[in-house]
Amino acid sequence: MNMILIQSNEVDAGGMCCLSDDRARHIRKVLGGVPGKSLRVGLQNGPLGQGMIENIENGQVTLSCTFDNELPQRPSIDLLLAMPRPKVMKRLWAQLAALGVGRIVLLRAEKVERYYFDSHVIDPDFYTPLLQEGLQQARCTHLPEVSVHPLFKPFVEDELEGLFGGHDKLLADPAGTLRLSACMKKIDPARRIVLSIGPEGGWTPYELDHFHGHGFKVFGMGHRILRSDTAVIGLLSIMNELKS
Template sequence: MNLILLRPEETGTSDGSATVRLTGRRLEHLNKVLKAEVGDSVRVGILGGLMGRGEIVAISRREAVLAVRLDSPPPPRLPLSLILALPRPIMLKRVLAQAAALGVQHLFLINARRVEKSFFAASPVREGDFSPYLENGLEQAMDTVAPTVSVHPRFSPFVEDVLPGLAGRARLLAHPLAEARPLAELVPRPPLTGPLLLAIGPEGGWQGHEVVSLGQAGFVVFSLGPRILRVDTAVPALIAQIGLLLGRG
C-alpha cells in the first residue's frame, strides 16, 4: 500500500483540505506496516480524484485522524482498453490489480469457447464487485482512477453489438497464427497513437471462429512468439510493450 485511498464521502471534498478518520484495514496498515506516529506524513488520494499527503494528527489502535491536503493529479492513464477472455478466479483477481496498476482505461471480461462456464459463476464475477482488487492495484501503483469493468457472458453479442460502438480505435489481437508478425514489426514507428483495444485470449487460446469474428471487427493479429504465457504474465508484458510503443515506457 504505497497510497492510502480515501472515498469522496470520507473527506467531503474532492480537492483542498479535510480531516479524515480511518479504521479497519487502512488503520492496521498505518499501525503495523508504517508504524506511523503523530506528525508523520503519508501519501493519500481520493478515489477518482486528487492525490496528496495526510499528516497524522492522532493515532491509536481504534482510529487514526489525518489532516489531508490534496494538490496533485493522479498519473496519466494509457489510452488502452483491454478485452480479456475471462480467466480463472485466482488469475482474474491478479489481473484486475495489474490492470489498475498499469493504468488501463476499461476492462471487458468476455466469454470465449475455451473459457470454463464456472468462471462466470465464481466470485468476484458473481457479485459483480471488482473494487477490492482494483483498489489493491491503485494503492500499489499510487493512482486514484480504476479501470471501469464490464462483463460479457456471450461472445457474439459482444463482438456484434459492443465492439462497433468502440469504432475508430486501433485493435490488436494476441494470437499465434502462423502468418502473424511480432508486435515490434506490426506497429508503425514513430509512436503508436491511442485509443487502443488489446484482446487477450483464454488458456488454450482463441478458437478459429473467434479469431475470424475479431478480425472482421477490425482486429489485427500479432504473435507473442513461441512462448505461451500465463495471463498474469501476458497482461503486464503486453500492456508494457504497448506503453513503450505509445512513447510512455
C-alpha cells in the first residue's frame, strides 16, 4: 500500500479516523507506524492527504487527517470489456484500478461462455476490495464504477449511448489496420474515451456491426495475439501515455 484509502464515513468533522482492520495491521507491521509518523492517505472518490498517527492501541490506529483542497481528476478512459475467463478477471481488478479507469463495463459476447457470469469474481463484495487494493497501490482515489451485462443486444441497443454517447470510441480488433497511436492523435484530450476489447476469439461480425453503428473506430494491435489481461493492461498503458 502506497496510500491508505479511507471512506468518508470513517473520518469525523475534525479529521480523526480510527482504523482497526487490515489497514491498521499494514500501518503497524509493514510501514512500521509509530505515533507522530505521517502517512499518505486518500478519501475514496475524494482528495489525497496526509494522516498523522496520533495513537496506536490494542491494534487500533488513530490518524489525524488533513486533505488537499484539490480533487484528483477522474480517469478519463472507460473500458467496455467482453467478460474474460473468471480466473483472468480476478487478476485484472486491482490492475485496472491501479492503471486508472473511470468505468468498467463487463459484457457478454458470442465467444464468451455463459457460465462466466455465474462466477463470484463479478460480485461487488469480491471485487470492491481488489479495486481498493489497486487504488492503494497506485496512490489514487477514484473507485471505478462497474456494471455487468450478461446480454449483448439489450446493452448495445438501450444502454451504450446513455453511458458513452459523448465519448470518443475505440475498438481493438485483430482486423484493424490503423495503429492505436495514430487513433490517439485524433482524440480531443478534453473528451472521455471508451475502449472496447473483445474476447480472445474476437467480436463476431454481428457484434462489430453494432459497434460500427455506434461510431467505434477500429484499430489493430500488431501481429501478436495477446491474452486478454495482457492486452487490456498494454492498451490502457498506451492510452494513458499518449493522452496526457
